[in-house]
Amino acid sequence: MKIAVCVKQVPDTWAEKKLRVDTSTLDRESADGVLNELDEYAVEQALQLVEAQGGEVVIVTMGPERASETLRKAISMGADAGIHIVDENLAGSDAVATSAVLAKVLTGRDFDLILFGSESTDARMSVIPAMVAERLDLAQVTFAQKMEVAGTTLTAERVTDYGFDTLTASLPAVVSVVEKINEPRYPSFKGIMAAKKKPVEIFSVTDLGLENALVGAGAAWSVVADFADRPPKAAGVVVTDDGAGGTAIADYLTTAKFI
Amino acid sequence: MADVLVLAEHHESEIRKVTFELITAARGLGSPVVLWLGPGLGDTESAALASFGATKILLAESADVVDHPVAPGAEIVASLIASVQPAAVLVASSADGKEIAARAAIKSGCGIITDAVEIATDATATQSVFGGSTIVHSKVTHGTPIITIRPNSIAASESAATAVTEKISMVISDSAKRVSVTTRSVVEKGARPELAEADVVVSGGRGVGGAEGFEVIEALADSMSAAVGASRAATDAGWYPHQFQVGQTGKTVSPALYIANGISGAIQHRAGMQTSKVVIVVNKDPEAPIFELADYGVVGDLFTVVPQLTEEITKRK
Ligand SMILES: Cc1cc2nc3c(=O)[nH]c(=O)nc-3n(C[C@H](O)[C@H](O)[C@H](O)COP(=O)(O)OP(=O)(O)OC[C@H]3O[C@@H](n4cnc5c(N)ncnc54)[C@H](O)[C@@H]3O)c2cc1C
Numbered sequence: 001m002k003i004a005v006c007v008k009q010v011p012d013t014w015a016e017k018k019l020r021v022d023t024s025t026l027d028r029e030s031a032d033g034v035l036n037e038l039d040e041y042a043v044e045q046a047l048q049l050v051e052a053q054g055g056e057v058v059i060v061t062m063g064p065e066r067a068s069e070t071l072r073k074a075i076s077m078g079a080d081a082g083i084h085i086v087d088e089n090l091a092g093s094d095a096v097a098t099s100a101v102l103a104k105v106l107t108g109r110d111f112d113l114i115l116f117g118s119e120s121t122d123a124r125m126s127v128i129p130a131m132v133a134e135r136l137d138l139a140q141v142t143f144a145q146k147m148e149v150a151g152t153t154l155t156a157e158r159v160t161d162y163g164f165d166t167l168t169a170s171l172p173a174v175v176s177v178v179e180k181i182n183e184p185r186y187p188s189f190k191g192i193m194a195a196k197k198k199p200v201e202i203f204s205v206t207d208l209g210l211e212n213a214l215v216g217a218g219a220a221w222s223v224v225a226d227f228a229d230r231p232p233k234a235a236g237v238v239v240t241d242d243g244a245g246g247t248a249i250a251d252y253l254t255t256a257k258f259i
Numbered sequence: 260m261a262d263v264l265v266l267a268e269h270h271e272s273e274i275r276k277v278t279f280e281l282i283t284a285a286r287g288l289g290s291p292v293v294l295w296l297g298p299g300l301g302d303t304e305s306a307a308l309a310s311f312g313a314t315k316i317l318l319a320e321s322a323d324v325v326d327h328p329v330a331p332g333a334e335i336v337a338s339l340i341a342s343v344q345p346a347a348v349l350v351a352s353s354a355d356g357k358e359i360a361a362r363a364a365i366k367s368g369c370g371i372i373t374d375a376v377e378i379a380t381d382a383t384a385t386q387s388v389f390g391g392s393t394i395v396h397s398k399v400t401h402g403t404p405i406i407t408i409r410p411n412s413i414a415a416s417e418s419a420a421t422a423v424t425e426k427i428s429m430v431i432s433d434s435a436k437r438v439s440v441t442t443r444s445v446v447e448k449g450a451r452p453e454l455a456e457a458d459v460v461v462s463g464g465r466g467v468g469g470a471e472g473f474e475v476i477e478a479l480a481d482s483m484s485a486a487v488g489a490s491r492a493a494t495d496a497g498w499y500p501h502q503f504q505v506g507q508t509g510k511t512v513s514p515a516l517y518i519a520n521g522i523s524g525a526i527q528h529r530a531g532m533q534t535s536k537v538v539i540v541v542n543k544d545p546e547a548p549i550f551e552l553a554d555y556g557v558v559g560d561l562f563t564v565v566p567q568l569t570e571e572i573t574k575r576k
Contacts, residue, residue, distance in 0.1 A: 121507065127360070130362050159501075162443075166441045258483070259576065
């Protein structure tokens with residue numbers, strides 16, 4: 001089985017995130033870049049499938065030069081190879097352009113499965129897997145909390161607002177996983193050393209046969225008009241329970257007309 | 260006035276509140292045309308949609324939209340973008356909603372904005388990003404704006420209209436039927452309101468200590484007709500079902516009132532509740548970061564504070 005896992009470098013979840021005044025895009029310089037933690041579950045899932053059934057795991061990322069660290073980090077969990085699309089023309093690309101680039105690089109490589117995390121912790125749109133499935137005309141099985149592959153049949157549980165749906169599809173398929181699906185491993189020392197020698201293919205936008213004019217901020221199909229920090233919330237009142245803490249909250253709620 | 264296409268969010272015949280919020284938002288942009296996918300639309304439902312301003316209901320009853328997730332819906336939305344030429348397409352920020360919007364955007368060559376909390380009459384969308392710390396105004400510049408709206412962000416208001424229902428029979432392509440639903444598991448939510456759309460949410464975390472501890476949380480919730488939420492620590496431990504997890508990888512809620520009990524306020528939890536209008540905190544650790552969000556907080560043991568609060572509320576009602 002040949003599996004691609006698409007990963008993204010994001011600012012550390014714990015870091016304060018800001019937009020840049022000049023470009024209205026996420027300020028990626030100010031925070032440490034880390035592997036989107038939800039993508040770790042996708043890498044883990046791919047590794048488990050290949051460990052059980054044989055095959056190959058290729059990590060794919062689109063991002064600036066320094067996203068190569070994220071790519072190596074994902075490979076060090078145990079993957080076999082990497083693909084990095086790196087090009088300054090990509091800066092400011094929206095989801096539509098990002099999905100076009102990913103779809104292009106994934107085309108013609110005979111992947112049985114293309115895995116994603118359920119969302120990135122910075123943009124939080126959750127639309128790239130669906131867009132890639134649309135572009136590649138593949139089965140889309142997203143928000144999987146459980147998945148099994150038997151031969152060319154994929155069975156998965158898709159988390160819904162009401163519970164979950166059990167889905168079946170034939171491979172190849174695009175799958176996104178939620179964090180309930182597994183417990184990602186930590187890269188071992190051996191894995192970290194081995195990752196340094198794993199092959200990584202590097203592509204620019206034109207290498208892929210795409211036009212630069214189709215990507216980047218200038219090509220985005222939606223634009224940020226303006227942005228501002230939310231006015232800071234007035235500090236609230238915090239009291240220590242003296243035996244009447246519950247009554248104190250009830251008083252607050254009565255004043256605020258909730259009761 | 261231009262038509263504005265609204266994708267109804269419903270579970271069989273149960274219309275989700277966000278649908279009325281979408282129709283209300285659509286009225287600001289033109290005349291709301293509601294697309295209903297699958298079964299469940301009867302006279303009562305049509306009347307409810309019309310009472311919020313739907314001028315037309317497009318009914319796509321085909322079993323394909325039920326038997327196959329996302330892709331058939333996207334195909335129908337894309338074809339309506341071409342035939343109706345709406346000024347905008349408004350969809351709920353649910354898992355299905357966002358993905359239908361995403362695929363329709365690619366099919367139709369339209370820009371997409373997700374998780375809007377407000378829409379201006381020129382279709383400029385307001386988004387609240389980075390856990391609510393930044394307010395962004397964005398606009399689609401290519402094709403028909405496709406905008407997904409977060410439940411509970413826009414107040415639904417009635418505005419009676421007469422809605423005609425038109426059945427649309429569209430042949431769904433084979434490629435949109437690559438994935439099939441074999442079974443549907445619906446977790447009983449009981450009598451409480453739906454988490455994502457509740458006006459009041461009462462949540463419990465690791466501090467609740469166990470499944471039995473949630474009885475205290477549920478009692479408070481029921482005294483206020485609230486929904487119950489939980490932190491990941493509580494759902495992972497199996498104390499409360501996963502469907503009720505609030506946060507980055509759970510539900511995003513923005514109720515008028517959020518009461519966090521025994522929850523420390525990890526960034527992933529805040530990501531799902533930070534836009535709540537009023538936040539009440541009960542936690543025995545005065546240093547817990549959740550207090551930073553509190554409009555009113557009590558440092559204390561939830562097992563004494565919460566039952567007392569429940570009793571007071573019941574008394575005062
Ligand atoms: C990829 C990823 C995704 C995640 N997604 C989510 C998500 O969607 N939602 C989410 O919630 N978390 C999520 N998390 C987990 C998150 O990081 C925290 O671990 C989690 O929110 C902690 O839950 P908690 O606040 O209930 O527990 P803790 O952090 O352990 O806090 C318990 C709190 O209870 C208080 N307490 C204890 N006993 C009492 C008592 N008797 N009375 C009053 N207070 C008491 C303590 O003082 C403490 O502050 C995610 C993490 C990762 C890595």
